[in-house]
Amino acid sequence: MSGVASTTAGPRPGVSLGWVALALPPAAFLAVFFVWPVGAIVAQGLDGAAVAEVVTDPGLRGVAWFTLWQAALSTALTLVLALPGAYVLARYDFRGRRVVRALVTVPFVLPSVVVGAAFLGLLGRGGPLAGLGLDQSVAAVLIAHAFFNYAVVVRTVGGLWAHLDPRLEEAARVLGATRWRAFRRVTLPLLRPAIAAAGSIVFLFCFTSFGVVLVLGGPTRATLEVEVYRQTAQLLDLRTAAALTLVQLAAVVALVAVHARAQRRRAGSLRLRPADEVLVRPRGRQRSFLVANLVLMAALLGIPILSLVERSFAASGGGYGLASWRALSTSRRGSTLFVSPLEALGNSLTYATGATAIALVVGGLAAFAVARHTSLAARGFDVLLMLPLGTSAVTVGFGFLIALDRPPLDLRGSAWLVPIAQALVATPLVVRTLVPVLRSVDDRLKEAAATLGASPWRVVREVELPLVGRAMLVGAGFAFAVSLGEFGATVFLARPDRPTLPVAVVRLLGQPGPLSLGQAMAMSTILLVVTVVAMLAIEGRRVGEVSEL
Amino acid sequence: MTPRSPLAALLVTAALVLAACGGDGDEEATGATETSTSTGGDGDVTLRLVTHDSFAASEEVLDAFTEDTGIGIELVAVGDAGTVVNQAILTKGNPLGDVLFGIDNTLLTRALDEEIFEPYESELLADVDEAYLLDPEHRVTPIDHGEVCLNYDRAFFEESDLEVPDDLDDLTDPAYRGLTVVENPATSSPGLAFLLASIDRYGEDGWQTWWSDLRDNDVLVTAGWEDAYYGSFSGGSGEGDRPIVVSYASSPPAEVVFADPQPDESPIGVVEASCFRQVEAAGILAGTEHPAEARELIDFLLSVPFQEDIPLQMFVFPVNREAELPEAFIEHAVVPDEPLSLPVDEIGANRERWVDEWTDTVLR
Numbered sequence: 001m002s003g004v005a006s007t008t009a010g011p012r013p014g015v016s017l018g019w020v021a022l023a024l025p026p027a028a029f030l031a032v033f034f035v036w037p038v039g040a041i042v043a044q045g046l047d048g049a050a051v052a053e054v055v056t057d058p059g060l061r062g063v064a065w066f067t068l069w070q071a072a073l074s075t076a077l078t079l080v081l082a083l084p085g086a087y088v089l090a091r092y093d094f095r096g097r098r099v100v101r102a103l104v105t106v107p108f109v110l111p112s113v114v115v116g117a118a119f120l121g122l123l124g125r126g127g128p129l130a131g132l133g134l135d136q137s138v139a140a141v142l143i144a145h146a147f148f149n150y151a152v153v154v155r156t157v158g159g160l161w162a163h164l165d166p167r168l169e170e171a172a173r174v175l176g177a178t179r180w181r182a183f184r185r186v187t188l189p190l191l192r193p194a195i196a197a198a199g200s201i202v203f204l205f206c207f208t209s210f211g212v213v214l215v216l217g218g219p220t221r222a223t224l225e226v227e228v229y230r231q232t233a234q235l236l237d238l239r240t241a242a243a244l245t246l247v248q249l250a251a252v253v254a255l256v257a258v259h260a261r262a263q264r265r266r267a268g269s270l271r272l273r274p275a276d277e278v279l280v281r282p283r284g285r286q287r288s289f290l291v292a293n294l295v296l297m298a299a300l301l302g303i304p305i306l307s308l309v310e311r312s313f314a315a316s317g318g319g320y321g322l323a324s325w326r327a328l329s330t331s332r333r334g335s336t337l338f339v340s341p342l343e344a345l346g347n348s349l350t351y352a353t354g355a356t357a358i359a360l361v362v363g364g365l366a367a368f369a370v371a372r373h374t375s376l377a378a379r380g381f382d383v384l385l386m387l388p389l390g391t392s393a394v395t396v397g398f399g400f401l402i403a404l405d406r407p408p409l410d411l412r413g414s415a416w417l418v419p420i421a422q423a424l425v426a427t428p429l430v431v432r433t434l435v436p437v438l439r440s441v442d443d444r445l446k447e448a449a450a451t452l453g454a455s456p457w458r459v460v461r462e463v464e465l466p467l468v469g470r471a472m473l474v475g476a477g478f479a480f481a482v483s484l485g486e487f488g489a490t491v492f493l494a495r496p497d498r499p500t501l502p503v504a505v506v507r508l509l510g511q512p513g514p515l516s517l518g519q520a521m522a523m524s525t526i527l528l529v530v531t532v533v534a535m536l537a538i539e540g541r542r543v544g545e546v547s548e549l
Numbered sequence: 550m551t552p553r554s555p556l557a558a559l560l561v562t563a564a565l566v567l568a569a570c571g572g573d574g575d576e577e578a579t580g581a582t583e584t585s586t587s588t589g590g591d592g593d594v595t596l597r598l599v600t601h602d603s604f605a606a607s608e609e610v611l612d613a614f615t616e617d618t619g620i621g622i623e624l625v626a627v628g629d630a631g632t633v634v635n636q637a638i639l640t641k642g643n644p645l646g647d648v649l650f651g652i653d654n655t656l657l658t659r660a661l662d663e664e665i666f667e668p669y670e671s672e673l674l675a676d677v678d679e680a681y682l683l684d685p686e687h688r689v690t691p692i693d694h695g696e697v698c699l700n701y702d703r704a705f706f707e708e709s710d711l712e713v714p715d716d717l718d719d720l721t722d723p724a725y726r727g728l729t730v731v732e733n734p735a736t737s738s739p740g741l742a743f744l745l746a747s748i749d750r751y752g753e754d755g756w757q758t759w760w761s762d763l764r765d766n767d768v769l770v771t772a773g774w775e776d777a778y779y780g781s782f783s784g785g786s787g788e789g790d791r792p793i794v795v796s797y798a799s800s801p802p803a804e805v806v807f808a809d810p811q812p813d814e815s816p817i818g819v820v821e822a823s824c825f826r827q828v829e830a831a832g833i834l835a836g837t838e839h840p841a842e843a844r845e846l847i848d849f850l851l852s853v854p855f856q857e858d859i860p861l862q863m864f865v866f867p868v869n870r871e872a873e874l875p876e877a878f879i880e881h882a883v884v885p886d887e888p889l890s891l892p893v894d895e896i897g898a899n900r901e902r903w904v905d906e907w908t909d910t911v912l913r
Contacts, residue, residue: 120780214772323809337605496626513807514786
């Protein structure tokens with residue numbers, strides 16, 4: 001067991017000039033595009049009395065409490081359902097593994113209105129699963145959250161799991177540990193940083209959930225996010241909105257700080273292995289375990305997705321046909337609202353590529369900075385990086401409008417705002433994917449390289465980057481997926497003649513008529529296919545795989 | 550060329566993307582007319598029309614305006630109607646555009662109080678019924694009206710012994726138990742309009758009793774129009790099991806226009822006595838650098854070509870009485886003679902309180 005645990009040299013506590021150089025670009029990005037705009041909108045309504053009112057208002061306290069506990073339960077459910085899935089997708093070699101990995105990402109990019117409609121179609125009265133009695137229930141919200149975030153766990157945890165040396169667990173088994181005990185005492189502690197990272201992302205997504213709670217939770221349930229939206233976009237009560245935003249941010253800071261603490265305490269370097277070596281062909285009970293997980297994925301993720309594809313082929317008079325698909329390029333042609341599926345696809349890909357590039361640069365630098373130090377500055381920086389995930393899109397959107405409206409930064413109406421806003425959400429995902437892996441890199445390797453005369457840059461390039469190449473790709477895929485699916489800020493910032501696929505889907509759903517519904521489902525199907533192809537293309541590349549050390 | 554290290558690959562990708570986006574930005578800087586949605590002409594001035602995301606018009610009609618006047622139109626959409634108005638208030642003094650389209654009578658008061666509009670009285674208002682005028686000072690100009698109404702599933706009522714409801718009173722009759730779905734006025738614009746309809750119908754003292762009866766009669770409340778109409782309504786393209794829903798007077802023609810093949814009769818009908826009128830208006834944003842052109846744009850929005858384009862584009866009705874309705878509207882739409890309605894300032898003064906009281910009555 002001696003090679004497993006942490007070495008004495010952990011991350012260094014001091015802040016050096018090099019560290020500042022690393023952290024400066026991402027810090028500047030966040031300062032200009034997050035802290036300033038959100039600060040500007042909050043400052044407009046800021047008022048100590050309003051905060052006191054919000055904190056003591058029984059209705060809003062109820063909302064805050066519901067927001068917290070549903071997010072906690074959703075996170076727990078997602079982890080329970082998805083951890084076994086992360087394991088089989090990281091460890092078992094079976095046909096179609098990569099396609100399944102790509103497919104589980106699909107829910108992540110679907111607009112919540114579409115997911116709401118899909119679940120409503122299944123669970124609502126008149127739906128095939130109406131017998132479960134889940135219509136307008138918390139259970140429906142939790143299941144939909146698990147549906148959305150399954151991929152977060154598969155990616156974040158699977159990314160590390162795929163590189164854990166299986167011999168560690170085997171050794172424990174040889175020494176007489178049961179399978180469960182070996183998992184609990186050997187593998188689980190090693191995975192903990194990645195599980196914590198996944199859990200914190202899932203929690204934040206559920207904490208700021210909007211559409212799912214509204215559509216599936218019934219009219220009596222609302223999250224803080226819904227209240228922020230109502231107060232900002234509908235009532236223009238900036239006082240209450242600012243107070244709610246501060247409450248939201250405080251909760252996020254508290255959560256992330258606790259999480260970061262837990263993660264640091266357990267940080268230790270691991271001996272990572274190439275993913276290919278770790279793969280095994282499942283046999284016997286492993287096979288049953290694999291099948292059970294595939295069945296679960298099919299039920300949780302497959303059924304809602306298929307129901308959506310099916311409805312894109314439903315004909316007006318019953319039966320099936322291609323009318324909706326044909327209408328995509330003919331219906332409303334010549335209208336300013338018209339966008340061909342190809343154009344929408346092009347817009348989505350352009351914006352998402354830009355956002356991914358920004359997120360990789362900003363998030364990549366930030367991850368190296370965060371992983372290297374345990375100083376207060378580094379810890380504060382880590383918390384700051386996560387804040388955009390816990391902030392309402394409408395707050396960011398309104399903030400952009402009032403803060404970025406004068407030279408030298410007059411960006412209103414600029415096509416840049418869309419990828420920038422998407423990158424705000426994508427960056428934390430890149431950071432959370434990279435940090436656990438970077439922290440796991442054995443420091444002795446870096447020290448050895450340095451001793452042999454390698455410059456710090458060369459250490460990064462030749463030791464760290466090859467080791468985290470895989471995680472970088474996973475982070476890129478993750479960033480791309482979340483950018484493809486981003487709706488709240490995109491609908492606010494994208495020019496009407498350049499809508500993305502999710503924006504086009506929601507536009508179509510705003511109109512009655514069988515063709516409108518069918519087209520929305522067909523457009524969603526395109527989004528779904530694009531996601532799978534993009535995931536296969538990004539993550540199928542072999543870049544700097546871990547080599548034998 | 551295949552970059553060997555992941556960092557090189559990353560940097561190359563980033564550089565390519567930045568280059569691509571940079572090109573895009575330049576295009577925007579060099580000529581605003583080129584980036585406008587719908588105008589091909591080389592107008593001297595391009596106006597930015599700030600609107601909501603369901604704004605629609607024929608490119609042809611907009612292009613004709615640009616050819617006639619040399620004024621280009623660039624659309625700027627910022628979310629739903631509420632968002633549009635509120636961002637306009639927030640950016641007062643440095644507005645996002647020159648003209649705003651899409652403010653309705655349920656949201657108007659606050660915008661008028663904040664003085665975000667410059668008054669302009671179009672001569673074309675002579676062709677508009679006075680009932681549509683929202684502001685005597687002409688800070689906003691009415692462009693279209695749409696009615697929020699109960700829609701019903703024709704097939705359901707043909708097969709059942711029940712009569713089609715012809716008044717809000719019917720909905721609380723035990724015979725109609727569990728048949729109705731409405732939207733939450735706190736989160737939905739048609740939901741709010743329907744609440745206002747009930748307040749006009751039953752008065753400040755009676756509406757809560759009606760809603761409490763409706764609640765006892767098992768009304769279903771959803772957050773938004775999509776989940777009410779597509780998720781819970783049984784008529785037309787709805788996939789639910791309730792035959793009565795709060796939607797629009799124009800939903801019946803939409804069910805015909807957006808179907809393939811198109812049916813002879815719309816599968817859904819409208820309960821006329823339930824309709825609440827929403828008037829949508831446009832206004833010149835104070836601070837515009839092109840006030841003269843902005844006035845021309847307001848005139849254009851009121852002119853017959855644009856007015857006749859409105860129904861099939863946005864599924865609402867023109868306010869200009871000279872504008873003719875398209876056939877699908879003549880055949881399948883209902884324009885109620887005396888819709889329910891409330892004065893703009895009354896809505897402005899009470900909206901929040903009414904929504905809170907509704908929430909206490911129906912959801913708590």
